[in-house]
Amino acid sequence: MFVSHLTLHDFRSYGDVEVPLDAGVTAFVGRNGQGKTNLVEAVDYLSRLSSHRVATDAPLIRAGAEQALVRAAVVRDGRTAVLEVELNPGRTNRARINKSPLPRARDIVGILRTVVFSPEDLALVKGDPSERRRFLDDLLVLRTPRLAGVRADYERVLRQRNSLLKTIYAARGSSREAAIATLTVWDEHLVASGSELIEARLALVADLAPYLGKAYEAVARGASRDDARVAYVSSLTMLADPAGEEAVGRLPSRDLVAIAFRDELARKQDDEIGRGLTLVGPHRDELQLTLGPGEDNRLPVKGYASHGESWSFALALRLASYDLLRADGDDPILILDDVFAELDADRRTQLAELVAGAEQVLVTAAVPEDVPSVLAGTTFTVAGGEVTRVER
Incomplete structure (x- = not known):
């Protein structure tokens, strides 16, 4: 192409x-x-x-x-x-x-x-979690274009649900009860699109992980392909264990993700109403990046890696993306x-x-x-x- x-x-x-x-x-x-x-x-x-x-x-x-x-x-x-x-x-x-x-x-x-390498790539490892979520979702959509609609649906429902949470906080009596009943409907919309997005992200991270290790070995002096790791950290308690290359073959199904999502929304409902924000879901998840030989010596790239290591990790993420897309055909x-x-x-x-x-x-x-x-x-x-x- x-x-x-x-x-x-x-x-x-x-x-x-x-x-x-x-x-x-x-x-x-x-x-x-x-x-x-x-x-x-x-x-x-x-x-x-x-x-x-x-x-x-x-x-x-x-x-x-x-x-x-x-x-x-x-x-x-x-x-x-x-x-x-x-x-x-x-x-x-x-x-x-x-x-x-x-x-x-x-x-x-x-x-x-396309796969873009740019000076802004340092934000992938040093920036906010939103940078890493965007990296994941952009790659998701390139591999499976219909997920652009799922992503857009989730963002639309999230905005409307947050607006409703603020309305509930300010409402009293029967108006508040009616608004909470409406919240249940929006919860289901959020779970439907959010569970599909989380399921796709988990599978993507599992697919990307082996390419990342190979790419980091290629760009970092003296590194091995086991040094760089990537894992998906969910805001849903039932899915809290990071899912990376170790998760291949045992990723949770969309139904399990949906159950975890509903459970967490119910558990956090009072907090969400008090803050007027949706506190769980793919918009609160993180892509965990770590470096180090062996499980006991592994540290987060953000905050611990040198400037050179951070650049190597950012380059490896882009190279891994390229290799994964190339493997698709x-x-x-x-x-x-x-x-x-x-x-x-x-x-x-x-x-x-x-x-x-x-x-x-x-x-x-x-x-x-x-x-x-x-x-x-x-x-x-x-x-x-x-x-x-x-x-x-």
Whole structure:
């Protein structure tokens, strides 16, 4: 799979730009602020309908414009499909495949698959649990696109349930009793979508774990594949034991997850009403990352790992994602966004050698020297809104 042509209209800094691309390695080189990251961000947006840099679509629209357009010709197994998304902040985004409108924009998710390496990846190991949950869910949706709907349903029900909890706290008498009866209905909606999401996350972590160990061994000096571990830690008491590679073959069923979810909601109901918040569910779960030889010497990466170890773990998470998606049958597009400038010479070389064989690699760099020689390929200079191919 690779992108053979990229078109942007009023996306970020670009009014209009057309960029022909090839399989293999393509580097976009230019000083900071010239728009090179905007190009690869657009490709990634078509994959996930979200940016690896910002949380909402509004910053993606060029100043003074009302909407933006991202279009890419994607080649897969010798056939080309044109994917297109129209971004409309405050309104519904629209998506098309080969000019045919899709019922929902999210129906385009997963057709193009990307894995992004960027300086923001340190947040995966040093940031809040929400960063790691987002990492999991993005990977889930790329593997199983219909889970985008499950994720959206859960977030919608969660917002409405939180609003109802606040209403119950303020209500009195019969109004309060009626609101609590309504809460039972929303509990079932929350359990239905939340249990499916938790079940899928548990299976994903079990699938990802062996790839993570192999990837960490490849990028960290002197490491073994048993050093890096990942486990899913649930907010549901009945599922509190972390589920990682040891859990293969004994993951809880969705029915068991649902039972645990209902039990926890009942147990926490008074606390939730008092705080006006849903205190259990996939939005409160954590992806536990640990390092160390042997079970007795294992420590959380966050707070204990050195800067170099943290970078190696973040790179390993991305490489593991790539290998897992590749095992599903397609080479994802690899995007290396200004990542080499953040790495020491050894990690730079190791990463470049590991990804050089991908079907398509898109690299951004401030200067040509930041791109390792093993990734020599097509180069574009990016300056003043112009994207120019460098002829060799």
